[in-house]
Amino acid sequence: MREGYGVTPRLHCFGESGNAYKAALTLTLCGIAWEPVWVDFFRGGARRTEYLRLNPMGEVPALDLGDRVLSQSGAIQLWAAERTGRLLGPDREETLRWLFFDNHKVSAQAGMLRFLGNFLAPDRRDPAVLAWLSGRLRAALKVLEARLSEGFWLAGEEPTIADLACCGYLFYPEPFGFDRADWPAIDRWLDRIAALPGWQHPYDLMPRREGASPSLGPLT
Numbered sequence: 001m002r003e004g005y006g007v008t009p010r011l012h013c014f015g016e017s018g019n020a021y022k023a024a025l026t027l028t029l030c031g032i033a034w035e036p037v038w039v040d041f042f043r044g045g046a047r048r049t050e051y052l053r054l055n056p057m058g059e060v061p062a063l064d065l066g067d068r069v070l071s072q073s074g075a076i077q078l079w080a081a082e083r084t085g086r087l088l089g090p091d092r093e094e095t096l097r098w099l100f101f102d103n104h105k106v107s108a109q110a111g112m113l114r115f116l117g118n119f120l121a122p123d124r125r126d127p128a129v130l131a132w133l134s135g136r137l138r139a140a141l142k143v144l145e146a147r148l149s150e151g152f153w154l155a156g157e158e159p160t161i162a163d164l165a166c167c168g169y170l171f172y173p174e175p176f177g178f179d180r181a182d183w184p185a186i187d188r189w190l191d192r193i194a195a196l197p198g199w200q201h202p203y204d205l206m207p208r209r210e211g212a213s214p215s216l217g218p219l220t
Helices: 018-029 051-054 074-086 092-118 125-150 161-166 184-194
Strands: 011-012 035-038 062-064 069-072
Touching: 018 074, 018 092, 018 161, 051 062, 051 069, 062 184, 069 074, 074 092, 074 161, 092 125, 125 184, 161 184
Parallel strands: 011 035
Antiparallel strands: 011 062, 062 069
């Protein structure tokens, strides 16, 4: 337990969640000791009564601090950065600008694409929806590629929670229309993030369903 927190923060998460990964990676790189609590999301774990008491939004992640619970990855990231003085960057508003860009433009598309294309049965996948989301994601990636072609990090000259937010889904192996080879500046940026001390792949950082393969396979 890290002195000053009262209790060890407990992150309710599951390894397949890019949003949980953003929170887990931020806590880790901020030097905050935390404990994972696995949520059986694919079997309705986030909709169970006991979890809804913790997080009425019925979403993952949720960070239990003992006296309060934080939900939404961006809020957890901001809490960790402000608590430790790390990864906020010299320009808070610029960091938040890219954090919100991720929440609305990158993860919102990448997360849904990855879920629909990998974790639903093929007969439940709507090609029109997948095509629309792919176009939206590509537009967001173009913005990231342009920004990262100008500098090493999104919000200045050092890594921030904005970088850890925007990369949240981009380290996963399941296909969702993102190929690092197509985005050279993003590719180099992901290598820089992976080189940060303490970095871990999402499947190493958070627990997964027992016996899970690199892809869970479709949900019927």
